[in-house]
Amino acid sequence: MSHMGYRCLMAVDREQVLRSAAALLTRKSTATMDEVARAAGISRATLHRHFAGRDALVRALEALGLAECEAAVETARLDDGPAAGAVRRLVREIEPAAGLLAFLYTENQLFEGEEQNEGWARLDARLTALFRRGQESGEFRIDLTPVWLTEALYGLLASGAWAVTEGRVARNDFTHLIVELLLGGALRREES
Amino acid sequence: MSHMGYRCLMAVDREQVLRSAAALLTRKSTATMDEVARAAGISRATLHRHFAGRDALVRALEALGLAECEAAVETARLDDGPAAGAVRRLVREIEPAAGLLAFLYTENQLFEGEEQNEGWARLDARLTALFRRGQESGEFRIDLTPVWLTEALYGLLASGAWAVTEGRVARNDFTHLIVELLLGGALRREES
DNA sequence: CCAGTGTGAGACAAAGATGTCTCACATGGG
DNA sequence: CCCATGTGAGACATCTTTGTCTCACACTGG
Numbered sequence: 067m068s069h070m071g072y073r074c075l076m077a078v079d080r081e082q083v084l085r086s087a088a089a090l091l092t093r094k095s096t097a098t099m100d101e102v103a104r105a106a107g108i109s110r111a112t113l114h115r116h117f118a119g120r121d122a123l124v125r126a127l128e129a130l131g132l133a134e135c136e137a138a139v140e141t142a143r144l145d146d147g148p149a150a151g152a153v154r155r156l157v158r159e160i161e162p163a164a165g166l167l168a169f170l171y172t173e174n175q176l177f178e179g180e181e182q183n184e185g186w187a188r189l190d191a192r193l194t195a196l197f198r199r200g201q202e203s204g205e206f207r208i209d210l211t212p213v214w215l216t217e218a219l220y221g222l223l224a225s226g227a228w229a230v231t232e233g234r235v236a237r238n239d240f241t242h243l244i245v246e247l248l249l250g251g252a253l254r255r256e257e258s
Numbered sequence: 259m260s261h262m263g264y265r266c267l268m269a270v271d272r273e274q275v276l277r278s279a280a281a282l283l284t285r286k287s288t289a290t291m292d293e294v295a296r297a298a299g300i301s302r303a304t305l306h307r308h309f310a311g312r313d314a315l316v317r318a319l320e321a322l323g324l325a326e327c328e329a330a331v332e333t334a335r336l337d338d339g340p341a342a343g344a345v346r347r348l349v350r351e352i353e354p355a356a357g358l359l360a361f362l363y364t365e366n367q368l369f370e371g372e373e374q375n376e377g378w379a380r381l382d383a384r385l386t387a388l389f390r391r392g393q394e395s396g397e398f399r400i401d402l403t404p405v406w407l408t409e410a411l412y413g414l415l416a417s418g419a420w421a422v423t424e425g426r427v428a429r430n431d432f433t434h435l436i437v438e439l440l441l442g443g444a445l446r447r448e449e450s
Numbered sequence: 451c452c453a454g455t456g457t458g459a460g461a462c463a464a465a466g467a468t469g470t471c472t473c474a475c476a477t478g479g480g
Numbered sequence: 481c482c483c484a485t486g487t488g489a490g491a492c493a494t495c496t497t498t499g500t501c502t503c504a505c506a507c508t509g510g
Contacts, residue, residue, distance in 0.1 A: 078457085093366065095287065098497065109458045111500095119499070172364040174285065174420070207442070214435050217421040218414060225413025228366070234405050243406045250399070250442050270487085290467065301488045303470095311469070 078108050080116055084130050087123060088166040093231065095172060099123075124173065131170045132185045134163035139192050149200030150249055153219075156196070157248075158241045160223065165231065168224035190216055215248075222248055270300050272308055276322050279315060280358040285423065287364060291315075316365065323362045324377045326355035331384050341392030342441055345411075348388070349440075350433045352415065357423065360416035382408055407440075414440055 083106040090105040103113040117123040138159035197215040200206035229235045275298040282297040295305040309315040330351035389407040392398035
């Protein structure tokens with residue numbers, strides 16, 4: 067954040083490279099550095115100049131995904147109003163990062179080394195707290211644990227993103243389908 | 259199928275090898291053939307005698323997972339009784355294969371070549387038909403498409419299996435958590 | 451115009467995974 | 481007892497990917 071501008075216009079957009087890398091790796095998690103570079107429209111040498119190696123690239127993707135999730139959590143104001151509305155806002159805000167999140171979710175090798183997981187643990191705690199708040203306010207069922215609801219949200223975001231890229235569901239329906247399915251299960255059904 | 263028996267007791271159990279391979283690859287999708295072999299308690303040479311290569315191993319895992327899913331579908335009798343009960347029976351029957359299914363679900367590279375996907379397309383059709391039947395009978399909501407419900411079921415099975423291996427949810431709760439979340443969203447809520 | 455910076459293309463060695471081979475050993479059946 | 485079968489261990493070449501390097505080129509700013 068110290069010097070935002072590039073002196074030379076030829077400089078590649080680091081974030082855009084990460085975007086295309088995420089899009090490619092979501093589809094083909096074993097993609098080569100060369101494939102990643104070509105997908106980003108740059109050469110392997112340039113890719114290597116910006117990310118020391120494959121590990122560094124994945125770490126950068128992890129940091130980006132985490133930052134986007136935290137930004138979405140921030141924007142969604144999880145502590146305001148009914149928990150159901152907070153979940154809806156959260157899914158809407160997190161939608162652009164769903165593809166990246168799906169890749170990171172399957173890249174469970176990251177979690178073997180326990181380094182960056184502090185950030186994910188904090189995110190998990192935020193989401194779990196949201197679902198617990200919904201339970202305590204009487205909005206959500208109590209037989210589905212907050213931890214499971216958090217995991218289920220991740221799973222639905224991943225499968226939703228994948229279904230969108232496969233063309234099985236329309237991109238515009240993404241938020242609606244996920245929220246309705248998740249909340250329909252999490253919301254306590256009013257007995258007739 | 260020509261000669262079922264082994265003449266020598268030293269023969270490895272092909273299915274057990276596939277089981278351990280699935281368990282390992284679910285956790286670490288980039289595991290080496292050597293790691294797979296050691297996880298199965300055999301040598302790399304023996305593993306290579308039974309599966310010509312890594313591709314053949316993954317294909318065998320795909321065939322196994324597909325066979326188990328089809329068996330679960332068969333046992334669950336999806337066409338009998340209310341669709342909700344059919345979904346519950348399906349998840350219960352498919353639970354043992356959830357880990358393997360999670361691995362195959364993320365191994366989307368398989369679907370680039372369009373060879374084995376005929377079997378998966380048939381399975382998808384069965385599940386989609388079940389959800390459609392639930393909609394037509396008035397049990398399920400109509401704003402969630404059968405295709406999305408099928409994808410969501412896959413996603414929940416995957417995240418559920420992963421949560422179990424991570425110790426975040428108890429194995430005994432697996433079926434209940436998935437079915438309740440999925441059906442709670444798929445079942446039409448009775449308006450008060 | 452000219453220096454500086456970033457990039458693309460390609461060569462190169464190193465590391466890792468894979469596929470194949472040989473040899474020794476153990477077990478079970480004839 | 482002895483042979484056949486299946487296995488484990490290891491060596492080996494091959495292939496792919498990776499990481500690093502050099503060189504030439506394009507564009508920008510002074």
